[in-house]
Amino acid sequence: MTQExxxxxxxxxxxxxxxxxxxxxxxxxxxxxxxxxNPYADPRGEPRPGGTCLNVGxxxxxxxxxxSEEFEKIERHAAAHGIRVSGATMDVPxxxxxxxxxxxxxxxxxxxxxxxxxxxYLKGRATILGRTDEGFRVAVTRSGSxxxxxxxxxxxxxxxxxxxxxxxxxxxxxxCDNAGALDLPTVPRRLxxxxxxxxxxxxxxxxxxxxAQVTVVEALPQLLPMCDTDVAREMLKLLTAQGMxxxxxxxxxxxxxxxxxxxxxxxxxxxxxxxxxxxxKLVVAVGRVPTSSGLGLETIGVKTTERGFVDVDAYCRASxxxxxxxxxxxRGPMLAHKAEDEGVMVMERIAGLAGxxxxxxxxxxxxxxxxxxxxxxxxxxxxxxxxAYRAGRFPFTANGRALGxxxxxGFVKVLADQKTDAxxxxxxxxxxxxxxIGEATMxxxxxxxxxxIGRISHAHPTLYEALREASLxxxxxxxxx
Ligand code: FAD
Ligand code: NAD
Numbered sequence: 001m002t003q004e005x006x007x008x009x010x011x012x013x014x015x016x017x018x019x020x021x022x023x024x025x026x027x028x029x030x031x032x033x034x035x036x037x038n039p040y041a042d043p044r045g046e047p048r049p050g051g052t053c054l055n056v057g058x059x060x061x062x063x064x065x066x067x068s069e070e071f072e073k074i075e076r077h078a079a080a081h082g083i084r085v086s087g088a089t090m091d092v093p094x095x096x097x098x099x100x101x102x103x104x105x106x107x108x109x110x111x112x113x114x115x116x117x118x119x120x121y122l123k124g125r126a127t128i129l130g131r132t133d134e135g136f137r138v139a140v141t142r143s144g145s146x147x148x149x150x151x152x153x154x155x156x157x158x159x160x161x162x163x164x165x166x167x168x169x170x171x172x173x174x175x176c177d178n179a180g181a182l183d184l185p186t187v188p189r190r191l192x193x194x195x196x197x198x199x200x201x202x203x204x205x206x207x208x209x210x211x212a213q214v215t216v217v218e219a220l221p222q223l224l225p226m227c228d229t230d231v232a233r234e235m236l237k238l239l240t241a242q243g244m245x246x247x248x249x250x251x252x253x254x255x256x257x258x259x260x261x262x263x264x265x266x267x268x269x270x271x272x273x274x275x276x277x278x279x280x281k282l283v284v285a286v287g288r289v290p291t292s293s294g295l296g297l298e299t300i301g302v303k304t305t306e307r308g309f310v311d312v313d314a315y316c317r318a319s320x321x322x323x324x325x326x327x328x329x330x331r332g333p334m335l336a337h338k339a340e341d342e343g344v345m346v347m348e349r350i351a352g353l354a355g356x357x358x359x360x361x362x363x364x365x366x367x368x369x370x371x372x373x374x375x376x377x378x379x380x381x382x383x384x385x386x387x388a389y390r391a392g393r394f395p396f397t398a399n400g401r402a403l404g405x406x407x408x409x410g411f412v413k414v415l416a417d418q419k420t421d422a423x424x425x426x427x428x429x430x431x432x433x434x435x436x437i438g439e440a441t442m443x444x445x446x447x448x449x450x451x452x453i454g455r456i457s458h459a460h461p462t463l464y465e466a467l468r469e470a471s472l473x474x475x476x477x478x479x480x481x
Contacts, residue, residue: 006134009030010136013156014035015049015157024344025350028351032120036124052159058336061202063098064182065202092184127141129299138151162284168284174261178203188281193283194217194283205244223236228379229379229380238370250268265282289308292309326346333364365437371428372429373437375441376415376440377424390416392473395466400460404461409429414453414470436464
């Protein structure tokens with residue numbers, strides 16, 4: 001690209017938000033470039049697109065969750081189906097290689113989509129230099145060489161990085177963040193995890209299924225406070241029964257390494273008593289921080305919040321006209337699909353269309369077994385907001401497909417407005433909750449009533465019949481309970 005060309009939009013970051021936004025911009029005929037400085041280089045040593053989600057997040061974690069689930073099914077659940085398997089062994093390097101091959105293939109797919117949609121892909125680190133009459137000036141630096149660009153609009157999609165704990169240095173060998181925890185070469189005998197959030201539970205599940213004794217040390221007094229209380233209670237019961245050892249209300253006070261290489265994580269409980277957890281590997285999963293510093297946002301006067309998020313409105317417009325920010329670097333849940341939806345909205349608005357995101361209908365999923373999925377509001381949120389509601393619940397113990405599958409854990413809970421019957425929230429604990437939440441999201445997006453869901457034909461026998469039954473439970477009553 002020559003220096004004279006003025007772009008319609010420059011996207012900084014080729015993660016979930018940035019790469020999807022760039023493709024949409026290309027589809028809309030905008031002159032677009034996307035810059036990526038990914039520290040997780042591909043086998044050719046090139047900065048690779050896909051961001052956290054593709055390289056060290058959603059995709060590799062789900063690949064390992066799937067492999068470890070297959071192993072656990074063979075080891076522990078096949079016998080119940082009358083299948084006798086003996087001597088199943090695991091090959092962790094093969095699992096990791098399979099995961100890496102999926103990531104590489106998808107990264108190549110993004111580069112192909114960039115070419116197909118005329119997105120100029122620039123490998124390097126972007127720094128905002130300032131503003132001229134023509135637009136924003138941005139430098140892209142790689143291996144000592146710098147290219148300068150001018151763009152009418154700027155989309156900041158720089159994502160987030162793992163939050164660090166003072167005194168606990170990540171080496172991604174023994175003391176890992178998400179990247180290291182997705183690349184362990186063998187199954188640790190004892191794995192400690194700081195943080196019982198989404199990463200802690202998902203990656204804890206992977207290594208527990210493969211044989212690790214997993215201890216999770218959590219600062220809060222309870223599990224999953226963002227979930228509906230019934231869901232959180234059910235998950236604590238199920239995950240504990242699977243062998244995860246939770247230590248709640250724990251304040252981490254230090255980490256020691258013995259001469260044999262083993263680790264000892266010290267913490268103080270809510271009563272002030274001191275404890276320690278001996279482990280072979282430690283994963284730190286205590287949330288993520290937005291990547292907004294060092295980018296030069298201040299040179300053009302873009303405001304950030306106290307916690308480092310780029311300050312944006314509901315349309316992802318930053319405090320300076322022509323500057324937008326999306327995904328993990330702005331407010332809202334740190335989810336790949338939320339970043340994508342925002343990216344599409346921004347490009348459509350730059351192109352003069354009416355893009356929007358319904359922040360009330362963004363589904364969340366935790367890929368444990370069973371899975372947890374929800375959309376809309378929790379029962380405690382409705383109570384706090386003083387909204388009168390009715391709740392319908394249906395357990396998978398009464399669902400024929402779940403019985404056939406051999407996994408009846410969990411339930412569906414539907415919350416609907418007491419007066420209008422509009423669906424306000426749907427909460428699912430079940431195998432394949434991640435797939436069932438699609439119908440629930442559609443119901444909320446289309447402002448369905450619980451009665452609407454109850455009257456829609458649901459194929460039999462399926463797990464998602466439970467969603468209909470829970471909706472019927474609010475009105476005329478569930479049919480199979
Ligand atoms: P990112 O994906 O982080 O991308 C930002 C990109 O910007 C990075 O590649 C970075 O290198 C680049 N960048 C930063 N600064 C610069 C610069 N100055 N110049 C050039 N490039 C720059 N979400 C889900 O919805 N579902 C899941 O199942 C899920 N699983 C996850 C599992 C794990 C272990 C983790 C860590 C996260 C998971 N997430 C999941 C969250 C999801 O990964 C993020 O919400 C998503 O990646 C955010 O997208 P983004 O585009 O905002 O940022
Ligand atoms: P999280 O916010 O989900 O959980 C972090 C946990 O660590 C919290 O429970 C918190 O109370 C605890 N914690 C914080 N400081 C602590 C301390 N000093 N000692 C002990 N516990 C402490 O964050 P995460 O699990 O790191 O995940 C980061 C983000 O990535 C999340 O926002 C999530 O949305 C996203 N993610 C999504 C998925 C998914 O959609 N399936 C999967 C993984 C990650």
